[in-house]
Amino acid sequence: MIKIYTKLRQDTNLLLLFLTFLCLSLALINPSIPVTRNIFNYIFIVDISQSMNTKDMTVGLEKVSRIDYTKATLRKVLGRLPCESKVSIGMFAGVSVAATYTPIEVCENFSAINSTIDNLDWRSTWSGNTRIRESMVNLARLIRSFPESAQVIYFTDGEEAPKLHVFNTRDLTQFQGGNDWLLAGVGTFEGTAIPKYDNKNQLIGYWSNESFALQPGMAQISQGNIGARNDYVASGASDRYLSRLDEKYLIDLSKEIKGRYVRATDEQAVLDAMGKQKPAWRDQSQLPLRHILILFALVIFLIRFISLNKIQRFFKK
Incomplete structure (x- = not known):
């Protein structure tokens, strides 16, 4: 478990893929929260x-x-x-x-x-x-x-x-x-x-x-x-x-x-x-989180294709 944690900290791409997979997995479960x-x-x-x-x-x-x-x-x-x-x-x-x-x-x-x-x-x-x-x-x-x-x-x-x-x-x-x-x-x-x-x-x-x-x-x-x-x-x-x-x-x-x-x-x-x-x-009703989790997964997946250098160059312009 410690090795996996260390690997994720060292490899940004792997961390983003892991977070994408985690969001999609939770979306399948479709959790919800109570709202008034x-x-x-x-x-x-x-x-x-x-x-x-x-x-x-x-x-x-x-x-x-x-x-x-x-x-x-x-x-x-x-x-x-x-x-x-x-x-x-x-x-x-x-x-x-x-x-x-x-x-x-x-x-x-x-x-x-x-x-x-x-x-x-x-x-x-x-x-x-x-x-x-x-x-x-x-x-x-x-x-x-x-x-x-x-x-x-x-x-x-x-x-x-x-x-x-x-x-x-x-x-x-x-x-x-x-x-x-x-x-x-x-x-x-x-x-x-x-x-x-x-x-x-x-x-x-x-x-x-x-x-x-x-x-x-x-x-x-x-x-x-x-x-x-x-x-x-x-x-x-x-x-x-x-x-x-x-x-x-x-x-x-x-x-x-x-x-x-x-x-x-x-x-x-x-x-x-x-x-x-x-x-x-x-x-009192339940707010489903499936669509929010899918959106998070999409955003995280796209972030891995944007390098930090590109972001820095964008803000320097």
């Missing part, structure tokens, strides 16, 4: 209630509604997610959240996911009310039904309709499901009237101030009646309810559920905030 991968699964929830039809956002030079702005931002975010990320698109209205599908791989299903975003529409709503706090519990229940966990990015203007008071405000201080969820605020701070459309998407007026007040005589603590509101259309400009991004409410809500808040000014702001979220989960 971060798994990034996301569900993007889009508020499709009628306040999201408010036109106070811009895409390029065009004035657009909050929901159209959210869709444009989502497309940009989607285009910058790395492959192997998984994505689901969900909708929120009333007190409920619905997912179009469980998270799917973003690159293989890029067109399908974009098509889902394109088809998000306020007319898919199943309730005229907006109970964001109530939806937190339902969203957590929805995610528990997924085969894999997912981090939440929730696009909303923070508009609760009707307005909250002590009897219709759910206490979320003990809520455990929202850890690291991201609430993305959409809208401006200037008050803008909320357009009211018919089922053919034709403008018929604007939501009135009375629409955001609880109906008189309603049992306000009744679960069945939670959050019902009037459906009045404003008769004049002075009657219109002016909607704005309720950022303070969303910040407080995000703290209450142990999540985060970001104002969705552009896709970069959203992506930066997503970068601070923890992975949905971690996966």
Whole structure:
């Protein structure tokens, strides 16, 4: 053994051939090492209630509604997610959240996911009310039904309709499901009237101030009646309810559920905030070393044909 070691030290060519043979032999065995991968699964929830039809956002030079702005931002975010990320698109209205599908791989299903975003529409709503706090519990229940966990990015203007008071405000201080969820605020701070459309998407007026007040005589603590509101259309400009991004409410809500808040000014702001979220989960897998060992063998084999003098002459030039 000592003689072999001495021979290898004295003969560089023999040493390189030995190392090449050793790497190839190990490659045949194909050893592996355990690695931990971060798994990034996301569900993007889009508020499709009628306040999201408010036109106070811009895409390029065009004035657009909050929901159209959210869709444009989502497309940009989607285009910058790395492959192997998984994505689901969900909708929120009333007190409920619905997912179009469980998270799917973003690159293989890029067109399908974009098509889902394109088809998000306020007319898919199943309730005229907006109970964001109530939806937190339902969203957590929805995610528990997924085969894999997912981090939440929730696009909303923070508009609760009707307005909250002590009897219709759910206490979320003990809520455990929202850890690291991201609430993305959409809208401006200037008050803008909320357009009211018919089922053919034709403008018929604007939501009135009375629409955001609880109906008189309603049992306000009744679960069945939670959050019902009037459906009045404003008769004049002075009657219109002016909607704005309720950022303070969303910040407080995000703290209450142990999540985060970001104002969705552009896709970069959203992506930066997503970068601070923890992975949905971690996966333990084996990294095979065969290809790395074959590459090492090739490099070592080629080195023996390059003399030290040639290397020195190359660097002197």
